[in-house]
Amino acid sequence: MVAPVANRTTDLHDVASTRLRARDQRYTRGRRAIIDLLARANAPLSIPQLLERDRSLAQSSTYRNLAVLEGAGVVHRIVSSDEFSRYELAEDLTEHHHHLICSSCGDVRDFTVPSALEGELDRALGRVAGDHGFAADHHRLDLVGTCATCA
Amino acid sequence: MVAPVANRTTDLHDVASTRLRARDQRYTRGRRAIIDLLARANAPLSIPQLLERDRSLAQSSTYRNLAVLEGAGVVHRIVSSDEFSRYELAEDLTEHHHHLICSSCGDVRDFTVPSALEGELDRALGRVAGDHGFAADHHRLDLVGTCATCA
DNA sequence: TTGTGACTGAGAATCGCTCTCGCTAGCTTG
DNA sequence: CAAGCTAGCGAGAGCGATTCTCAGTCACAA
Numbered sequence A, B: 001m002v003a004p005v006a007n008r009t010t011d012l013h014d015v016a017s018t019r020l021r022a023r024d025q026r027y028t029r030g031r032r033a034i035i036d037l038l039a040r041a042n043a044p045l046s047i048p049q050l051l052e053r054d055r056s057l058a059q060s061s062t063y064r065n066l067a068v069l070e071g072a073g074v075v076h077r078i079v080s081s082d083e084f085s086r087y088e089l090a091e092d093l094t095e096h097h098h099h100l101i102c103s104s105c106g107d108v109r110d111f112t113v114p115s116a117l118e119g120e121l122d123r124a125l126g127r128v129a130g131d132h133g134f135a136a137d138h139h140r141l142d143l144v145g146t147c148a149t150c151a
Numbered sequence C: 001t002t003g004t005g006a007c008t009g010a011g012a013a014t015c016g017c018t019c020t021c022g023c024t025a026g027c028t029t030g
Numbered sequence D: 001c002a003a004g005c006t007a008g009c010g011a012g013a014g015c016g017a018t019t020c021t022c023a024g025t026c027a028c029a030a
Helices: A009-021 A029-041 A047-053 A059-071 A115-131 B009-021 B029-041 B047-053 B059-071 B115-131
Strands: A075-078 A086-089 A098-102 A108-111 A135-146 B075-078 B086-089 B098-102 B108-111 B135-146
Touching (some): A009 A059, A029 A047, A029 A075, A029 A086, A047 A059, A059 A086, A115 A135, A115 B115, A135 B115, B009 B029, B029 B086, B059 B075, B059 B086, B115 B135
Parallel strands (some): A098 A135
Antiparallel strands (some): A075 A086, A098 A108, A135 B135, B075 B086
16 A cells, blocks of 8 residues: 555665665664565554564664664654554655554554545644644644454 | 533533443542643643642552543543653543644644544545444544744 | 774663552441 | 441552663774
8 A cells, every 4th residue: 555655675775774874874684674574564563563573683673773763764653552662664765644543453554545635634734833833744644443353 | 722512610520420420430539630630731731740730649549540531431541652641631521623742842732623624534534444444433633743842 | 904883682771651459438228 | 327348549569661781793994
């Protein structure tokens, strides 16, 4: 559902590598593995999910690397009311999207809304931000409920 | 900005009391104090904020009471990427609204969007939910950025 | 090959939050 | 009023996701 802007995976790695290098950081095997997993998932993943999908990842390194990747703007952290936070590729590496959040199992899936509506939303939010002297960075739209498998 | 549906505070307390009683729970001083603070704030408050505003509240009791109040549907818990979670009155006791979240200081303010747009949004989200076999409970729209005082 | 600085991973430490437990308080029945 | 029952209370212990520490590695440049 979410098509990477860099539509060949190698491009994605190039972008990640470049953004890290700009901060004097290296694009190591562990970091590449994380990006691969996130790119393949099309949904935000928690650390346990990442560790499970790639047993060679160490927990502490994964936490650290995700923080580094977030700082470099390659990855975005999502905190729902679930016990774990989740990570996805930064928005400029994917397509603008939103989340279906299952309040029963905590799982998250991506979805999009028609771009016309999205545009209207953006304009309305722009006005709201202006009214409040708020410098908007991005918006977040989640649909919370029960997923098909939990129903 | 957010006008309680029960526009006299006493009504609010009546509702809270009734919902608790329905679960064999009492509307005690500490619980009433929490509701008062939340009703007065017009923005979600964290536990530290609550404890600071009413020094007679005990931390452990406040955590417990907020969980109880949430279970009774009187209060709603919000987890942002901030270190603390925040609580506000349940949506049916206030007006449907959204949040301006300052990623610098973590503070949250309420805002609303035109009801026409809200309706459109609801219809679009309803379609999305249907497409995914998802039983939607509610949606959540946040504007993340930097507030006026942090700018 | 040597130096510099980032990376690694196992375990310790942190800290928001939850649980435990002895005690109090409100309500109901005798 | 007393007795019983159940919910609440609060201080501190406990829990668990996340972060920090630290002693080695590993890349890359000179």
